[in-house]
Structure formats: structure tokens, C-alpha cells
Amino acid sequence: MPPSSCAxxxxxxxxxxxxxxxxxxxxxxxxxxxxxxxxTITTNTLFQYGERVAIGASGGKDSTVLASVLKTLNExxxxxxxxxxxxxxxxxxxxxxxxxxxxxxxxxxxxxxxxIVGYDELYGWTMDQVVEQxxxxxNCTYCGVFRRQALDRGAAKLGINHVVTxxxxxxxAETVLMNLLRGDLPRLSRxxxxxxxxxxxxxxxxxxxxxxxxxxxxxYAHHKKLDYFSTECIYSPEAFRGSARALIKNLERVRxxxxxxxxxxxxxxxxxxxxEVSAIQRCAGKNEAIQEGGGEEGFGGCGSGGGxxxxxxxxxxxxxxNENEAAREREIDIAPANITSKDTPPIQKITxxxxxxxxxxxxxxxxxxQCIRCxxxxxxxxxxxxxxxxxxxxxxxxxxxxxxxxDGEGSSALKG
Amino acid sequence: MHCQQKCPNEDxxxxxxxxxxxxxxxxxxxxRIRNSTIGNPRLFLLPLSFGVSSVALLHLLDSQLQGQIDRxxxxxxxxxxxxxxxxxxxxxxxxxxxxxxRYPRHTHFHVDLAELFDYPNGILESSGKSGxxxxxxxxxxxxxxxxxLDHLLDSLPxxxxxxxxxxxxxxRLLVEIAKKRGCEGIMWGDSTTRLAExxxxxxxxxxxxxxxxxxSDGASPHSLVFRYPLRDLxxxxxxxxxxxxxxxxxxxxxxxxxxxxxxxKNTTIDDLVTNYFQSVEESFPxxxxxxxxxxxxxxxxxxxxxxxxxxxxxMPITAGSGGLHGWGGDQGKLGPSxxxxxxxxxxxxxxxxSTLGATFSARTASQG
Ligand SMILES: [Zn+2]
Ligand SMILES: [Zn+2]
Ligand SMILES: [Zn+2]
Numbered sequence: 001m002p003p004s005s006c007a008x009x010x011x012x013x014x015x016x017x018x019x020x021x022x023x024x025x026x027x028x029x030x031x032x033x034x035x036x037x038x039x040t041i042t043t044n045t046l047f048q049y050g051e052r053v054a055i056g057a058s059g060g061k062d063s064t065v066l067a068s069v070l071k072t073l074n075e076x077x078x079x080x081x082x083x084x085x086x087x088x089x090x091x092x093x094x095x096x097x098x099x100x101x102x103x104x105x106x107x108x109x110x111x112x113x114x115x116i117v118g119y120d121e122l123y124g125w126t127m128d129q130v131v132e133q134x135x136x137x138x139n140c141t142y143c144g145v146f147r148r149q150a151l152d153r154g155a156a157k158l159g160i161n162h163v164v165t166x167x168x169x170x171x172x173a174e175t176v177l178m179n180l181l182r183g184d185l186p187r188l189s190r191x192x193x194x195x196x197x198x199x200x201x202x203x204x205x206x207x208x209x210x211x212x213x214x215x216x217x218x219x220y221a222h223h224k225k226l227d228y229f230s231t232e233c234i235y236s237p238e239a240f241r242g243s244a245r246a247l248i249k250n251l252e253r254v255r256x257x258x259x260x261x262x263x264x265x266x267x268x269x270x271x272x273x274x275x276e277v278s279a280i281q282r283c284a285g286k287n288e289a290i291q292e293g294g295g296e297e298g299f300g301g302c303g304s305g306g307g308x309x310x311x312x313x314x315x316x317x318x319x320x321x322n323e324n325e326a327a328r329e330r331e332i333d334i335a336p337a338n339i340t341s342k343d344t345p346p347i348q349k350i351t352x353x354x355x356x357x358x359x360x361x362x363x364x365x366x367x368x369x370q371c372i373r374c375x376x377x378x379x380x381x382x383x384x385x386x387x388x389x390x391x392x393x394x395x396x397x398x399x400x401x402x403x404x405x406x407d408g409e410g411s412s413a414l415k416g
Numbered sequence: 417m418h419c420q421q422k423c424p425n426e427d428x429x430x431x432x433x434x435x436x437x438x439x440x441x442x443x444x445x446x447x448r449i450r451n452s453t454i455g456n457p458r459l460f461l462l463p464l465s466f467g468v469s470s471v472a473l474l475h476l477l478d479s480q481l482q483g484q485i486d487r488x489x490x491x492x493x494x495x496x497x498x499x500x501x502x503x504x505x506x507x508x509x510x511x512x513x514x515x516x517x518r519y520p521r522h523t524h525f526h527v528d529l530a531e532l533f534d535y536p537n538g539i540l541e542s543s544g545k546s547g548x549x550x551x552x553x554x555x556x557x558x559x560x561x562x563x564x565l566d567h568l569l570d571s572l573p574x575x576x577x578x579x580x581x582x583x584x585x586x587x588r589l590l591v592e593i594a595k596k597r598g599c600e601g602i603m604w605g606d607s608t609t610r611l612a613e614x615x616x617x618x619x620x621x622x623x624x625x626x627x628x629x630x631x632s633d634g635a636s637p638h639s640l641v642f643r644y645p646l647r648d649l650x651x652x653x654x655x656x657x658x659x660x661x662x663x664x665x666x667x668x669x670x671x672x673x674x675x676x677x678x679x680x681k682n683t684t685i686d687d688l689v690t691n692y693f694q695s696v697e698e699s700f701p702x703x704x705x706x707x708x709x710x711x712x713x714x715x716x717x718x719x720x721x722x723x724x725x726x727x728x729x730x731m732p733i734t735a736g737s738g739g740l741h742g743w744g745g746d747q748g749k750l751g752p753s754x755x756x757x758x759x760x761x762x763x764x765x766x767x768x769x770s771t772l773g774a775t776f777s778a779r780t781a782s783q784g
Contacts, residue, residue: 039747040744043744169745176619177616177619177620180615180616180619180707180711181703181707182706183706183707183709183710184710185710185713194744211744211745211747243696247616247688247689247692250678250688251620251685251688254574254576254683254685254688255574255576255620255685257622257769258621260622260745261620261621261622261765261766261769262619262620262622262624263745264624264765265618265621265623265624265625266619267743267744268624268737268765269619269624269627269714272625272628272715272716273713273714274714274715314699314700314703315700317700317702317703317706318699318700318701318702318703321702321703321705321706325702325705
């Protein structure tokens with residue numbers, strides 16, 4: 001069989017694009033990958049000329065590719081953006097130690113400023129300490145909630161109001177499916193927006209890799225010989241995410257466009273989420289969603305674990321749903337049963353008793369306010385991060401470490 | 417045995433049967449006799465695949481109707497039972513016969529999927545080259561319906577696309593039959609499990625936009641009412657139920673084929689999702705139900721009045737959102753040079769995806 005030629009320039013094709021199986025040569029692949037991201041950036045007007053933007057950098061493949069591509073495009077298309085690398089040190093031994101070294105090298109390679117914010121400084125707890133206390137199960141909740149605030153606080157410290165993250169199409173597709181499985185329409189709706197912002201936090205988030213396939217990101221990093229840290233987060237993703245991730249991988253195998261198609265479905269479904277469910281006040285920008293600060297927009301805190309998980313979250317949810325169901329059944333039983341007479345056929349009898357179940361249940365409307373502790377946007381009086389911290393601190397064995405949430409801006413987190 | 421309440425009955429059998437009845441009757445409250453007018457019975461089409469769910473549905477509705485006759489000597493509605501012979505299904509003659517014997521009250525008939533080409537105003541019109549026929553590029557001329565259907569399916573790019581299109585064609589044929597026979601709507605046999613599968617599978621096929629019309633009770637874009645009386649019952653509950661009726665329903669249920677390995681080249685998105693929910697249903701039945709509740713909350717903002725419709729699936733397309741292009745994930749001219757064969761056709765994203773790269777355009781062109 002003769003070697004295939006590149007679909008664009010006719011030189012020898014070396015790469016089959018995971019996204020659509022198009023055969024390309026190396027340089028055409030690199031440039032189409034970059035130009036698609038440029039396309040995403042320009043059609044959504046992600047950046048303003050002269051803006052300072054923080055790249056949430058973990059040292060992993062996604063954020064490293066993001067930083068590299070943004071540097072390239074910034075120079076090629078003169079975005080006029082001042083990019084800064086912003087890293088979070090969760091305090092996971094053997095994970096962040098090495099990946100932070102990678103980020104430090106990236107800062108030199110890309111000539112970008114670097115800022116590292118530690119969980120210990122922000123919350124008084126490293127992830128290792130959290131895991132020691134709560135066990136491996138459920139630690140992703142902490143990781144995700146803490147990380148979100150950490151990035152915003154780090155950005156605020158730098159006087160930056162825009163953070164870009166490396167979430168890719170696979171992440172978004174996975175989150176769409178996961179939120180369907182979890183029954184979380186508000187999150188599903190938020191997930192699919194390319195820009196998210198919250199009224200109480202001046203920090204805007206965006207996802208320039210929203211339509212980029214994970215496999216292509218890996219290919220890009222490989223062919224550009226990028227320096228990234230490839231060990232994945234050692235803490236397992238929660239069961240719903242693990243389950244959705246496995247399904248996405250299978251779907252992609254059967255139909256490569258499936259990842260993009262799920263993202264598209266997610267965008268369309270976001271428009272179908274009733275206002276009272278979504279708790280989103282749509283603002284001027286068409287692609288913007290306002291989101292609750294306390295929770296990650298449905299992305300687990302930990303990068304891409306192996307998909308192994310205990311299933312604990314699913315078991316918990318199954319139990320909760322069962323209890324709700326039982327409560328509903330009890331309500332039905334109180335409905336008039338007096339009509340049942342001996343000669344009524346059983347079916348008719350049941351019909352009457354079931355009537356109580358028809359009243360549609362009111363959906364609790366979420367009211368957005370600010371956390372009374374830290375001022376973060378929250379639907380509750382106390383935000384998720386502060387609640388998690390309360391729980392942690394209550395059970396902390398002895399010396400209670402003061403949490404520097406109030407004066408987070410004061411303490412130095414600049415390490416890089 | 418799956419007994420919900422404390423059951424006086426040793427094996428819980430009656431209790432379980434009543435539980436299933438209850439779940440269905442609750443969904444059929446609008447179909448009591450007092451809602452019907454004498455002399456003008458409401459008529460519904462009941463598509464029966466000889467799978468456990470649709471057979472169970474027929475049995476359950478038939479019992480409801482029997483109860484109405486016993487009490488009032490008339491029924492609140494009537495059923496037309498139809499089986500569509502799909503290209504892959506085995507002959508169903510013996511099953512049709514048993515069906516007729518067991519439920520003589522209703523009219524039973526079967527049609528081949530290819531009969532879709534016979535509907536004049538329709539969908540697969542062979543001479544006028546309009547509508548679906550044009551969109552799918554069915555050949556003209558003196559070719560049998562079956563050949564046209566085969567050609568159409570052969571030209572689709574993958575097993576997933578074929579399964580996707582087969583489902584759509586089946587729905588459209590049923591809609592045409594229901595309209596022609598004066599039915600008010602269609603009673604679908606989808607269980608909770610099936611509706612959850614549909615939610616994820618349609619999402620995976622880029623058809624998330626159409627979910628409000630695909631899993632909710634009520635008016636459908638096909639100008640017929642769609643009903644899902646089994647929406648509160650899991651597939652596994654229906655399997656149990658089918659063995660508990662007197663006599664059991666087994667003789668009229670065609671056993672499911674053991675699914676092929678999910679690594680096969682012919683694996684479809686539907687296969688994957690079905691397989692996925694089989695395991696979820698086993699350990700987390702409430703989560704299955706919750707998926708359906710969740711997607712059921714999605715609501716269509718505009719009614720499907722004058723707006724644009726997809727030529728293939730008839731789902732409403734919001735202005736400017738048809739086809740694969742013109743959204744964020746579309747990289748415009750950067751992508752593979754426009755191989756979209758339907759520049760003029762009005763296709764929804766899902767149908768555009770399923771027919772992308774289909775070979776029929778070229779073949780149709782070469783035929784004239
Ligand atoms: Zn090339
Ligand atoms: Zn707080
Ligand atoms: Zn369509």
C-alpha cells in the first residue's frame with residue numbers, strides 16, 4: 001500500500017486525526033490544531049487587547065499545551081495579551097512536587113511569569129492532610145471546591161480578572177454525561193458555557209480548549225516535544241465521573257465525533273434547562289454563564305485518574321433517591337383510601353389511592369448570595385469551601401490552624 | 417421477588433403484580449371511561465416489537481380495558497396493535513398468531529419497514545424526490561421498496577448511523593400509520609430503563625436538543641400525542657412481571673438475542689448505552705429512574721408551530737442551528753473540506769451527523 005498523503009498539503013501523512021480520522025502530515029496537524037483554537041478564541045471573543053490573563057497551570061498535558069498554543073497564537077495573531085502561569089499547590093506529596101518543577105520550567109520556556117498558591121496558605125490544609133482525615137473516599141470534593149477558589153484568589157492577588165483553564169472536549173463531554181447521571185441540570189447547563197463568571201467574584205473563567213480532543217492534545221504535546229508532567233492524579237475520580245469517563249471512551253471508539261456530539265448536545269440542552277432549575281441569570285454575553293463560586297462547574301478536582309473508583313458516590317445517591325421515593329410513597333398512602341369498597345375492582349381502587357402523587361413537586365429555587373465567611377458567591381449562607389473547612393477543623397486532632405480566608409490576599413503565595 | 421410493601425402473600429406475587437399495575441394505571445388516569453364520549457372511542461396505536469416491554473404494555477392496557485368492560489360494558493379507548501418488521505428481525509408469524517388469540521379484542525397487523533415508501537405524501541416518496549427521500553438519496557425508478565430501503569441503509573457510513581436511521585424511519589412509519597388510521601396518538605412501550613438509555617444515546621448522537629420531544633408524555637412534533645405508560649417501571653421489573661401473569665407472557669415474547677461483543681466493528685452507540693444501563697440498573701435502579709426524571713425536566717421553549725423541521729427526523733430546528741456547521745464546535749473552513757452532502761437540505765445536527773459521508777449522493781447522481 002502506498003503511503004497516504006496529507007489531506008491538506010499532499011506531503012506524506014503521518015497522523016490520523018482522532019477527531020475525524022483525516023490523514024495529515026505533522027506540520028499540517030500542528031497548524032490545524034492551533035488554528036482551531038484560534039477560531040474558538042476569536043469567535044467567542046475570549047480576549048481583549050492589552051488584557052492580562054492567568055493560565056491555570058498544573059504541569060499536566062492540557063495546561064501545558066494550552067500555555068504553549070496561547071504563546072504561539074498570541075505572537076502569530078497579535079492578541080496583545082499578557083499571559084501569566086498560575087499554579088495551585090494542593091500539597092500532594094510526590095504529585096505536585098514534580099509537576100510544579102515542570103511548571104517552573106514551562107515558565108522559563110514560554111517566558112511567562114509564574115505564581116504558585118498553596119492550599120496550606122489558603123485553607124490551612126494540604127490535600128495530603130485532608131486525605132489523612134477524611135480518607136480517600138470523597139476527597140475529590142475537597143480538591144475541586146478548594147481548587148476553584150484557589151485559582152480565583154491567586155488571580156486576584158495578581159490583579160488579574162481572567163483565568164483560562166485546560167478543560168478539553170473530553171472533560172466537557174464527560175461532565176455532561178456525569179451530570180445527566182447525577183441529575184444535576186444546573187451544573188450540566190454551566191459546564192457547557194465557554195465563559196463563566198460570577199457577580200461577586202471579579203474573576204472570569206474561560207476554556208479555549210473546549211472543542212479540542214484529549215487525544216489531539218496528547219499528539220500535539222508529543223509532536224511539539226512539550227515538557228509536561230504525565231503522572232496522573234493519584235486520587236481516584238468519583239464514581240459518576242469514572243463511569244461517565246469509561247462510557248465516553250467507548251463512544252469515541254465507536255464514533256470518533258461522539259465527543260464533539262455530546263458537547264453539542266450539552267450546549268443545546270443547556271438552553272432547554274428551565275430558568276428555575278438552572279439558577280443562571282443569563283447576562284449580556286451569549287456564551288456566558290454565571291456560576292456559583294463554591295462548586296467547581298462539575299469538573300472533579302483531580303485531573304485524569306484511571307477511572308477506578310469505589311462507587312461510593314453512586315451508592316450514596318442510590319440510597320438517597322430510595323429514601324425520597326419511600327417518602328413519596330408514604331404521601332400517597334395518606335391520600336383518600338376511604339373510597340375502597342369491596343366490589344370495586346383492584347385497579348380502580350389503586351387509581352384512587354394514587355391521585356396524591358400527581359401534584360408536581362416544586363423545584364427549590366436557588367438564591368445566589370455571598371458566603372458570610374469568605375464573601376464568595378454561594379447559594380447557601382456559608383459556601384461549600386467554608387463548610388468543608390468547618391467539618392475538617394472540627395475534627396482536627398489538636399492545634400487548630402487559623403484559616404487565612406479573610407486575609408487571603410495578604411499572605412504571600414508567590415513561590416515561583 | 418421484588419416486593420415493595422409488606423406483603424401478606426407468601427411469595428409476594430400478587431403484591432408485585434399490583435405494584436406494576438399501579439405504576440401503569442397512574443400514567444393512564446386520563447384514559448378512564450368518563451373521559452371518553454360514547455360512540456367516538458379514542459384510538460391509540462400500540463407498536464409491538466414482541467420484546468418484553470411492549471408485550472407487557474399490551475397486557476397491562478388490555479387488563480385495564482377488560483376492567484372497564486366488566487364495570488361499564490364499554491371502554492375509554494381502543495388499541496391498534498402493530499408490529500413493524502425490521503430488516504434484522506426474524507419471521508414473526510407464529511407470534512402474530514398467538515397474539516391474535518390471546519388479545520382478540522384488538523386489531524393486530526404487521527407491516528414491513530420498507531412500506532414507508534408507499535406513503536404518498538410522505539416521507540420516502542420515490543418519484544417526487546421530496547422530503548426524506550431526497551435527503552436520504554433513495555434511488556428513483558422501478559425498484560422494489562425493499563431494494564430502496566437496502567440501498568439507503570447500505571449507503572450510510574457506519575453501524576451507528578444505520579441503527580440511528582432505522583429507529584427514525586420506524587418512528588416515522590408508525591406516525592404515518594397512526595395518522596392514516598385515525599389514531600389520536602401512540603402508546604410506546606419504553607420502560608424507565610429504555611428512556612434512560614434513550615437520554616444518553618441521543619445525547620451521544622448529538623440529538624440532545626430533541627430530548628423534550630422524545631421522552632416526555634404529550635404532544636409530539638409529529639402532530640400526534642406520544643404516551644409512555646411504562647415510564648415508571650424498570651426493564652427488569654417488566655421481565656419479572658411477564659413471568660407472573662396468568663398465563664405467563666413468554667409465548668408471545670421473542671427472546672432477546674445475546675448481544676455481540678462490544679468490541680465488534682458493528683457495535684453501535686445504542687448497543688454501548690444499552691449495555692451500560694444493564695449494569696447500572698442492576699446495582700443502582702434509582703439512578704436509572706433519576707436520569708429519566710432529569711431529562712424530563714428539559715423543556716422546549718417554543719411550541720413546534722411554524723418553525724423549521726428536520727427533513728429526516730421531523731424534529732424542530734431552532735433557526736440557524738441546523739446541520740453540522742455554524743456552532744462553536746464547528747471549525748468552519750478549517751475542518752475537512754466541506755463533505756457535507758446536504759447543503760440545501762434542512763437537517764438537524766443529529767441527522768446531519770448520521771448521514772455525513774453517506775455514499776448515496778454520488779450513487780444517486782450517477783443514476784441520473
Ligand atoms: Zn500537510
Ligand atoms: Zn466561604
Ligand atoms: Zn433530524
